[in-house]
Amino acid sequence: MKIDVVTLFPEMFDGPLGHSMVKRAIDKEAVEINRVNLRAFGKGKHQQVDDTPYGGGAGMLLKPEPLFEAVESIEERHPDSKKRVILMDPAGKPFNQKMAEEFSEEEHLVFLCGHYEGYDERIRSLVTDEVSLGDYVLTGGELASMVMIDATVRLLPGVLGNADSAVTDSHSSGLLEHPHYTRPAEYKGMRVPDVLTNGNHALIDEWRHKESLKRTFLRRPDMLEGRSFSKKEEQWLEEFKAEENK
The missing domain is CATH 1.10.1270.20 (tRNA(m1g37)methyltransferase, domain 2)
Known part of the structure; x- marks a missing residue:
């Protein structure tokens, strides 16, 4: 499996991806995880990725250009893989064990992590799934994506020491x-x-x-x-x- 995470804070993933079952999966080459720094696609001298919303309102929105270009860069690296693009969104479908099982069957997952007040609506045209970790709002999508990656990767063949462990988990x-x-x-x-x-x-x-x-x-x-x-x-x-x- 290939996983790409588009994020403004790639360093946040160092700990969770470097330990336990996710590290085992990486070491076994069951999964390849790449962090895509959204800031690299920002515009202007300050690599701007956000702007104020049309019509006014509180907070800042992620601009469409950086996210589109980040996803396009993933497409250029893996033009032939079938991708499932997952938007971290409090208004999305609640994540659960069944969804983790579905994700674990995929060839390539792309997680889009938001920040600030939200996204420019046009970003949703890139997306196959809009997913929420629960009925609350986090500062950004990074923590939610880490949870989903962990829940998914542990289900890949050969990652758990005992394959029956996943079958008997709560919710399975x-x-x-x-x-x-x-x-x-x-x-x-x-x-x-x-x-x-x-x-x-x-x-x-x-x-x-x-x-x-x-x-x-x-x-x-x-x-x-x-x-x-x-x-x-x-x-x-x-x-x-x-x-x-x-």
Whole structure:
């Protein structure tokens, strides 16, 4: 996979791209990440990339020319790759695990990181996706793009030590992930559930499934809306409701 990030602050990516799973992916050559300095495409003596909005208003907007030219420079470097151009925008579609899975199947991702008050509207003609990290506003799109890159790159083949890790993550199955335990078996009076120590993998799988459903029911009931349930899951849900009403 190729990833290009168009940003005014390329140095912000040094830490996140130099550690953990993203670094492993780069070292394994599963991904190639390039930072494109938007300032290099600025105009005039001061390499201006922003200007005041027509009609007045607070703040500054990113001008169209620098962003168009930055994207064109990426196209010149990779003329034959199929690109998905992602605009970081608080008004965009909320990012989620399904989107990360979609992105991980792509050949080439281009992230456009805004700053200041926003973008000249014409920039959107470059874009295939407008994506938001959540219902809040950040100073710029850099932090949001880092999160999306991390969530996407960790899904690439060979990046995680155990391929099953991604499958069992919270949200991948439509449920929150079940609780985990490790040694010691008892700590400060808190014991690991017996089912996890008896070696019966069928019972362990059932326990994990039930606990995933329970955690989702208690913490994110909205994730269960519209979901189809097996008879066993319906029984468990009735148990959870009875416990909650005690």
